[in-house]
Amino acid sequence: MSNSFPSAARVFAPGRNNPFLRSLEAQLAIAVFALALLFVSAQGVFAHEFKAGDIKIEHPWSRATPAGAKVAGGYLTITNTGSSSDRLLSIASDISAKAELHEMGVKDGVMTMRPVTGGLEIPAGGKVALAPGGYHLMFMDLKQPPKQGEMFAATLTFDKAGAVKVEFAVQAIGSPAPQEDNH
Numbered sequence: 001m002s003n004s005f006p007s008a009a010r011v012f013a014p015g016r017n018n019p020f021l022r023s024l025e026a027q028l029a030i031a032v033f034a035l036a037l038l039f040v041s042a043q044g045v046f047a048h049e050f051k052a053g054d055i056k057i058e059h060p061w062s063r064a065t066p067a068g069a070k071v072a073g074g075y076l077t078i079t080n081t082g083s084s085s086d087r088l089l090s091i092a093s094d095i096s097a098k099a100e101l102h103e104m105g106v107k108d109g110v111m112t113m114r115p116v117t118g119g120l121e122i123p124a125g126g127k128v129a130l131a132p133g134g135y136h137l138m139f140m141d142l143k144q145p146p147k148q149g150e151m152f153a154a155t156l157t158f159d160k161a162g163a164v165k166v167e168f169a170v171q172a173i174g175s176p177a178p179q180e181d182n183h
């Protein structure tokens, strides 16, 4: 029986004028590239981002909570690459009965936090950071407390960009800032 299927040796042998061999080379290159991407994403598990329309959400993170805690914070950065403003309207997650957008501030020398009503504007071409001490998301009446090293899902809803599914990376109790490694 004649064997017309190229052997591995022939695939790697010089045959650059043969389109069949050239496409195999291209496929190998793509496979190697895909593996490299997998490796990079495994290394940068905390360097994650999500996109919907003109909205980009970078590095959602949260903190593990002390035993019995009823609330957990959520932090991230939102960029609007579009030419019109958008508005973060709401947040929902299976880890808590409800979730709100909060603002932290000092009132009469006391740190307070209050729900933001009417949503949070993300200006055209602008960037809004939700971080400890300022705007933040608050997961209330926790059903599954966030555990350090794990991720949990949540959905952010924007006026124009619509619903965006994101994953929050859970850091240690009391982490002051996101553990970003390569961005």
Ligand SMILES: [Cu+2]
Residues within 6 Å of the ligand: 102, 103, 113, 114, 136, 137, 138
């Ligand atoms: Cu809060």
